Amino acid sequence: MPGSPDPLVDSDVAIGMKAAARAAERLQVxxxxxxxxxxxxxxxVPQIKDGAAPVDLTRHAVVPALLFVRVYQLLNTIVGGNEAAAASWFNSYNTALNARPVDAVQSVPGLGQIVEYLEVRRA
Structure with missing residues (x-):
């Protein structure tokens, strides 16, 4: 039925939000x-962590959430799963980026920049 919520999409939104919350926890955000x-x-944010955030309010946040999760995945791969090293890198000034990654990711273009940087570093 047109206009009715899709439970699969809603579930995907909730999963993406929860994954972003876990990544944030591991990166000390x-x-x-x-x-x-x-x-x-x-x-x-506490509702997101509990999986209780209203989906209609979080749908627009899916793209940044998934990009942020990608940042975490790439960084985790680069540091070999060392969460302390990942958090340290993420929260420290990076001369190549001319910013702290934690500051850069606060916009979608910044998230994209960090993903690109980490993909090159991983290769």
Whole structure:
């Protein structure tokens, strides 16, 4: 039926949000910054972590959430699963990027830039 919610899409949205929340936890990203990355109010982040965020409010955040998860996956691969090293890199100034990655990812273009950088570094 046109206009009715698709449970599979809703489930995918919830999974993407939860994955972004886990990546943020592992990279030592605060709820405030995760909200900025996703373009959502900080007050929604605990709901996202619990899998209880309203899907209609989080759908627009799927693209940044999936890009952020990709950043985490690439970085995790580069550091061989060392979460402390990943968090340190993510939260430290990077001269090649001329920014701290945690600051750069607070926009979709910045997320794309970090993904590109990490894909090149991984190769």
């Amino acid at each position: 605060s709820d405030h910054v995760l909200g900025l990355i996703l373009g959502l109010p900080e007050a929604m």
